[in-house]
Amino acid sequence: MTTHEPKQRKGIIELICGPMFSGKTTEFLRRLRRKSFANQKVLIFKPSLDTRGEQSKVMSHDGEELPSFVVTESSQILDYVHKEDVEDHCRLVVGIDEVQFFDRNIMQVILEISEQGINLIVDGLDKDFKGDAFQNTDQLLVEADYVTKLQAVCTICGRDASFSQRLINGAPAKKDDPIVLIGAQDSYQPRCRTCWIRPQ
Ligand SMILES: [Zn+2]
Incomplete structure (x- = not known):
């Protein structure tokens, strides 16, 4: 045993x-x-x-x-x-x-x-x-x-969202934008794969 x-x-x-x-x-x-x-x-x-x-x-x-x-x-x-x-x-x-x-x-x-x-x-x-x-x-x-x-809900189309879009003054942030931008309106939106714009 x-x-x-x-x-x-x-x-x-x-x-x-x-x-x-x-x-x-x-x-x-x-x-x-x-x-x-x-x-x-x-x-x-x-x-x-x-x-x-x-x-x-x-x-x-x-x-x-x-x-x-x-x-x-x-x-x-x-x-x-x-x-x-x-x-x-x-x-x-x-x-x-x-x-x-x-x-x-x-x-x-x-x-x-x-x-x-x-x-x-x-x-x-x-x-x-x-x-x-x-x-x-x-x-x-x-x-x-x-x-x-x-999943979140895509702000653009309402489908399931698994991405976070960072927006600076309402436009998608670039890849190398600093994490803290003084004086800018920085926000995040949940987005689906189709609506998410990959930061360049
Ligand atoms: Zn979407």
Whole structure:
């Protein structure tokens, strides 16, 4: 008879990705709220450079919110997790918001948390306005056990949109336009593949 060493069960990694305005944060909060209804303890982390809403909460565009910790370095997440009772790890869920804005060490942090038997729910943009893959989300698309790719609604034609068009003073931004343009009206629109104009 083959015997299996009793193994510490690893945490499951879920990724919610998509373009801007696809409801990622709403879905992220919905899943985490369900966990807390199921008496699991939820710890949510977001990067400090995401300044939307209040610093201590994750807030979706439709106004839903849950308390969160703002961290400047991904390794700080481990400090918070290590404060939790190890016996309770199976009752713990870690949520990571806007994963693309964390430093590249976040993948290692996520894997380490999973190793400890803690489930994770992560959300992030999959590509930038140029259509290039975002760091961290690209790796998670491969690593995660479950991936949900959400669609926004195309501003132009109303079909499903998986791209974000960056507009500067109403016109599509160029590839090398600076990220912050002083005095310009900078905005983003969800667009489908047909209506999206690849920045040149
Ligand atoms: Zn369209």
